[in-house]
Amino acid sequence: QVQLVESGGGLVQPGGSLRLSCAASGFTFSSYAMNWFRQTPGKAREFVAAITRGGADSITADSVKGRFAISRDNTNNTVDLQMNSLKPEDTGVYYCQAVGEGRNYWGQGTQVTVSS
Numbered sequence: 001q002v003q004l005v006e007s008g009g010g011l012v013q014p015g016g017s018l019r020l021s022c023a024a025s026g027f028t029f030s031s032y033a034m035n036w037f038r039q040t041p042g043k044a045r046e047f048v049a050a051i052t053r054g055g056a057d058s059i060t061a062d063s064v065k066g067r068f069a070i071s072r073d074n075t076n077n078t079v080d081l082q083m084n085s086l087k088p089e090d091t092g093v094y095y096c097q098a099v100g101e102g103r104n105y106w107g108q109g110t111q112v113t114v115s116s
Helices: none
Strands: 003-007 010-012 018-025 033-039 046-051 058-060 068-073 078-083 092-100 103-106 110-114
Touching: 003 092, 018 033, 018 092, 018 110, 033 068, 033 078, 046 068, 046 078, 058 068
Parallel strands: 010 110
Antiparallel strands: 003 018, 018 078, 033 046, 033 092, 046 058, 068 078, 092 103, 092 110
């Protein structure tokens, strides 16, 4: 069955870095664009970054531009989010999403907490 499993979250101090990874299975990974979203309690899920099926193009939200970078490995069916210069407002649950072939799938999320 389809699975998206995020990992790499945790507690980090402001200014620190984390690298999130999302492992995909159960569908043709290279046929899907991949996105990262985040959510904090009481707020709507927020777009963070996206990458095209082949990985040639990507975009990031203005709130993380210059600090976060998305990448993918279509051989190993993974998509990563490198997060640098983290701020307390980056705290939240981070989700990966796969979009393609008229479908979309979500992972279960991984918690990122930025605090001193």
